[in-house]
Amino acid sequence: MSELLERGASRTTWIRSRMPLLAATRRDFAERLPFAGRRVGMSLHVEPKTAVLLEVLAAGGAEIIATGNHGSTQDDIVAFLRDRGMTVFGRRDDTLAEHEANVASVVAARPDIILDNGADLAAGIVATGATDTVVGGTEETTSGGIRLRGELAGHVPFPVIVINDSPLKAIGENRHxxxxxxxxxxxxxxxxxxxxxxxxxxxxxxxxxxxxxxxxxxxxxxxxxxxxxxxxxxxxxxxxxxxxxxxxxxxxxxxxxxxxxxxxxxxxxxxxxxxxxxxxxxxxxxxxxxxxxxxxxxxxxxxxxxxxxxxxxxxxxxxxxxxxxxxxxxxGREPKGNSLEAMDLGFLLQSLSLERVATAAAALAPGAQPVPDDLEREIARRFVRALGANR
Structure with a gap:
């Protein structure tokens, strides 16, 4: 095992051990396989917490084609994910042009479902006319939500659940x-x-x-x-x-x-x-x-x-x-990102929203929309139990 791969594996092991909500979801997905036969294209910061999210989706049967965001990719986590059989493009020192090429590679892979951050994948799919294979996706950020409701409004013919619209994400992940x-x-x-x-x-x-x-x-x-x-x-x-x-x-x-x-x-x-x-x-x-x-x-x-x-x-x-x-x-130097608990919550929102897209996209309207209310309330209950706030 290379030093880079070993470091990525060790860091992900620690992160995984502190994300109980995703651990339970991984076990559930492994039994039900909601993503069987689906290709998930991702553009999101490639760091240890994201690796745990991708493990959850892969356990549910998803094929992963992914890239990070410009300047935040962590090379040891790329090595770890590739060792787990996922296709991951990009390096930490990529130029902006190289990053844009990585995004284009994910778009060219014709994903069924997109996990987007900043609406880069959605914009690329619309620009290339490759919307016919996409059943839907999620968008992580405020910036992406603005793009979906602005420059891309009316051009995205599939549902995109905007995770950042969630009050749970707003309070747990964004504020804290x-x-x-x-x-x-x-x-x-x-x-x-x-x-x-x-x-x-x-x-x-x-x-x-x-x-x-x-x-x-x-x-x-x-x-x-x-x-x-x-x-x-x-x-x-x-x-x-x-x-x-x-x-x-x-x-x-x-x-x-x-x-x-x-x-x-x-x-x-x-x-x-x-x-x-x-x-x-x-x-x-x-x-x-x-x-x-x-x-x-x-x-x-x-x-x-x-x-x-x-x-x-x-x-x-x-x-x-x-x-x-x-x-x-x-x-920045020694990037850590948001706390483990905040991302356990945020990525549970991602996981269950992506499952909703994979299994019930036809029931969702095209374009940007909030996380379904029933998912919000179920996730809130799970988080309070995991936090021990009811003891």
């Missing part, structure tokens, strides 16, 4: 999972002190709520930039300073984007930031921080660590960019 892991990852990457630090969180959706909550728990002084009036109202009543991002630029020392939309930290915002400010992104796509404008206007860019770049500006200021503007909790 992402909130904890983003703050933890920034601390691990930078080794900076959080107590007393002035932090600006752009976006007060569920991920932004969680990031702000965990920052404040560590003692940070937190401000929220939010353009939605209701969410801004909520942030204000939760006790945060609330203002436009441009007005907070001079105040902040650490800026974290969590909106799912492009062009949040722009040239105009960058021009007002103090020297030494740290920029991090928690959104799915690396487009919330305008890194092209940041690099283009730089006098010099220096890699200080695997996930830390110092950007020297012509006016003498320096800004610190983490993970190249990609998801800081998955593309």
């Amino acid at each position: 999972g992402v909130g904890q892991s983003v703050v933890e990852s920034i601390m691990r990457i930078t080794n900076l002190m959080i107590p007393g630090r002035r932090v600006v969180v752009a976006g007060y959706g569920w991920c932004g709520r969680g990031i702000a909550q965990y920052l404040r728990a560590f003692g940070a002084r937190v401000a929220v930039a939010e353009i939605d009036e209701i969410k801004a109202f909520e942030a204000a009543l939760d006790g945060y300073r609330v203002d436009e991002l441009g007005n907070l630029a001079e105040w902040g020392e650490l800026f974290i984007t969590a909106t799912g939309h492009p062009g949040i930290i722009t040239d105009e915002v960058i021009e007002r930031m103090p020297s030494g400010a740290v920029l991090a992104n928690a959104g799915h796509f690396p487009w919330e921080i305008d890194t092209e404008a940041l690099y283009r206007g730089a006098a010099a860019v220096t890699e200080l660590d695997a996930a830390i770049e110092r950007v020297d500006l012509p006016d003498g200021r320096e800004l610190i960019l983490l993970a190249g503007g990609r998801m800081v909790n998955l593309a």
Whole structure:
């Protein structure tokens, strides 16, 4: 066994042992084989928790054709999944063009069911006209849901269950999972002190709520930039300073984007930031921080660590960019992602939603839609029992 494969196997063994909801589902799927004869195409972060999800689907009879997301693929987990007979494309150091080719390879495999993250597979399938073999799929993220209901609206003739619409995912995975892991990852990457630090969180959706909550728990002084009036109202009543991002630029020392939309930290915002400010992104796509404008206007860019770049500006200021503007909790150094319990919940949502697509797609409407209510309630009951909250 190669060192890479051995490390991937060991890490997955630990993760698997702490995900009881998926363990029970794996046993159930192995008996019923709901994916027998089905090819599942996946575009999702390839890391140990995802490996456990794919094991569950494979136990249910699925053939797996998969790739990761740009910059977050973990090579030891790729080696482990390939050893388990799955077809997995990609490496951690893939260029964007290579990543796009990996996505195209999954699309070219003509999957029956897609497990999507950011709607990359759905967009590729629509663009190539390969919709005839797809019975349906799931979408993991806010960003993907926006694409399905925006640029792809009316073009996806099969059902796509948007996992991010689930209140269970919003509370368990986004607020608590992402909130904890983003703050933890920034601390691990930078080794900076959080107590007393002035932090600006752009976006007060569920991920932004969680990031702000965990920052404040560590003692940070937190401000929220939010353009939605209701969410801004909520942030204000939760006790945060609330203002436009441009007005907070001079105040902040650490800026974290969590909106799912492009062009949040722009040239105009960058021009007002103090020297030494740290920029991090928690959104799915690396487009919330305008890194092209940041690099283009730089006098010099220096890699200080695997996930830390110092950007020297012509006016003498320096800004610190983490993970190249990609998801800081998955593309940074020693990526851990969300907590095991949060992902046990989130991937149970994925598993049962994919089963619903595999067995009852004809009963679902085409296009983006929420997780069926009966699945939400069943999963909530299972999670509370597993957590021991009723003891």
